[in-house]
Amino acid sequence: MSNLQNPPTLNSASPFGFWDGAVGTLSRELSPQQFKTWIQPLVLLSFEESDRLLTIGAPNRFKLDWIKKTFAERFQEMAVEYFGAPINIHFALALEGSSPIKPVATETAEPQPNPEIESGSPQNVSVEEQAFEIEDHSKLNPNLTFDTFVTGKANQLARAASIQVAHNPGTSYNPMFLYGGVGLGKTHLIHAIGNHLLKEKPNARIRYIHAEQYVSDVVRAYQQKAFDRFKRYYHSLDLLLIDDIQFFSGKSRTQEEFFYAFEALLSNKSQVIITSDTYPKEMAGIDDRLISRFDSGLTVAIEPPELEMRVAILMKKAANEGIPMSEDVAFFVAKHLRSNIRELEGALRKILAFVRFHGREVTIEVARTALKDLLSIQNRQISVENIQKAVADFYSIKVADMYSKKRPANIARPRQIAMFMAKELTQKSLPEIGELFGGRDHTTVLHAVRKIADERAHDSQLNHEIHVIEQTLKA
Structure with a gap:
């Protein structure tokens, strides 16, 4: 968000402009897991214009305390940047039954279907549509190629599939869906595909776009009554690379337009490649028919690097x-x-x-x-106690189960995972870790460490779960 030379009048819509911008900024600054854990559950509870007091609600006391400690200063910075003057930001519990304030309709709201817009035709192009433009160039980063991509066990399948798609666009694995945590190389791979095709076919119509920019294009097309031009552009591409599609969550009109574009591109034998932080069927707020289409091609995970x-x-x-x-x-x-x-x-x-x-x-x-x-x-934040709590929360068991002598599978396995992570993420010795897990012998810890390490080498779900817990610990 940029500084505003003339601060807006604090009317009823202003807090929502701030809130949407702040949430959007944090979604880019944080990892997907951190954003989902801490920011997504927050709501805008109230805004009192006379006191310039904006209240943000958290769902429970634990998250409330963490948000105040970790993000209060950042929210204050963004408020000053947006309003051009200090705003009092208060954090409170959003108790069950309490309702967040709702925005009045604004031009930047998620557009709803409009039959008049859908029926527009090229023979009757409006002034607004003539003004509607989309940047008609690939947006590819030429430095992101297959040659500069380092391969290992964690990404070798994704790289092999990407090379296959680059050599046979529109015929092999269409669509291709890459998913994994932040910073694992998804964006690098899809740029590499685009750069390879551009080298082979310099006249190919290729577009790399982040999902947020696609949403912005839909909003502008809605505002300017220019959906015909919007569709002509996106439906005519040879290769569409769309990054972080989880940002479509809850945006019904964007999803509808993407569905039409998706169908048109596949019908034309054009290649569609999508990335996300989540496996398709685990994405929230995405229409079932889109999830079904995503799952119809090749879905490949990229794991954290060994x-x-x-x-x-x-x-x-x-x-x-x-x-x-x-x-x-x-x-x-x-x-x-x-x-x-x-x-x-x-x-x-x-x-x-x-x-x-x-x-x-x-x-x-x-x-x-x-x-x-x-x-x-890192050393200050990650302790054995923190690991025990994070693992217990993730697997919905009690922290006390980490020290107990209970051995049912739903407790023993999380305990072994916690021991493995304690060995990986702290400087504690095996006997020290065993002592912190209820006085267990170091051989018990060693067995747990070896067992989880062996399983992690071929169990992508376990690998993903451990990565999510690590991200939570570093939040």
């Missing part, structure tokens, strides 16, 4: 920057940064900036110094 892959990524990217990194240093960094590739790249940028500024070589000690703030935050 240790060896993280090491390879660091070494390759450092070499590309002209500053070689030894395997020892890469292992040190990779062991501390586990969640995604984007986090690794950020750490690498910090290290490279440090060595260039100080004229040093890349050593473990230099890496430790360059990343001290990042490492201290």
Whole structure:
């Protein structure tokens, strides 16, 4: 959101402009799991113009306390940016039965079907439609190619399928649906497909677009009565690459228009490639007929990168920057940064900036110094106790079950997962971990660690669950 030179009058619509913008900004700043856990459940409870008091509601006391502690300052910054003046932001419990305030209709609201618009024809183009334009270029990043994509067990199937689609667009795996957590390489792969096709067929009509931009195009087409032009553009593409389609959630008109575009493109043997943070059938707020279409082609997961892959990524990217990194240093960094590739790249940028500024070589000690703030935050936030609570919450058991001698499967397995994560994410020894799990012997912890590590190597669902818990711990 940009600063406004003339702050808006605080009329009844103003708080909703702020709220929509703030939620949209946080959806881009946070990982999908963090956004879904902390921001999505919030509601705008009230706005008192005379006191310039805006009240945000949280569903329970735990989330209320966390939001106040973690996001209050960010909400205040966004309020000052939007209103051009300080706003008092209050956080409260949104008790069952309480109702959030509802916005009055505005031009930026999600459009509803309009028979008059649908019946427009090219022979009778309005002035508004003449003014409606869509950026008619691919939006591809030329640096994101198959050659620059580091492959490992976590993404080798997705890469192989992407290469197959790039060589046979519209015939192999149409549509192709890639899903996985933030920063795992989904966007890189779909850009690589687009860049390959553009090289093979320079005149191909290709468009990469983030789902939020597609929503904006639908809104503008609705406002300017220009759906004919909108449809002519999107229905005529040879390759449509649409990123983060989970942002379509709850937007009925956007979903309707995308359904028509989807059907037209597949009918024309054009390729459609979609990414999401979630498996299609697990997406909330998406029409069943769209989910059915998404599931009709090839659905491929991209998992969090394993240790060896993280090491390879660091070494390759450092070499590309002209500053070689030894395997020892890469292992040190990779062991501390586990969640995604984007986090690794950020750490690498910090290290490279440090060595260039100080004229040093890349050593473990230099890496430790360059990343001290990042490492201290992680070490401070993640403890065995935090892991036990996060795992217990995820699997809907009691924290006390982590220490108990109970052994039913619904308790024993989460306990083993928590032990595995404690070994992976903390500096605790096996005996120390065993002590924190009710005085268990270190051999019990070792058995749990090996068992979960072996299962994780071939169980994508378990891998996904552990990744989600890690993201929650780092929220």
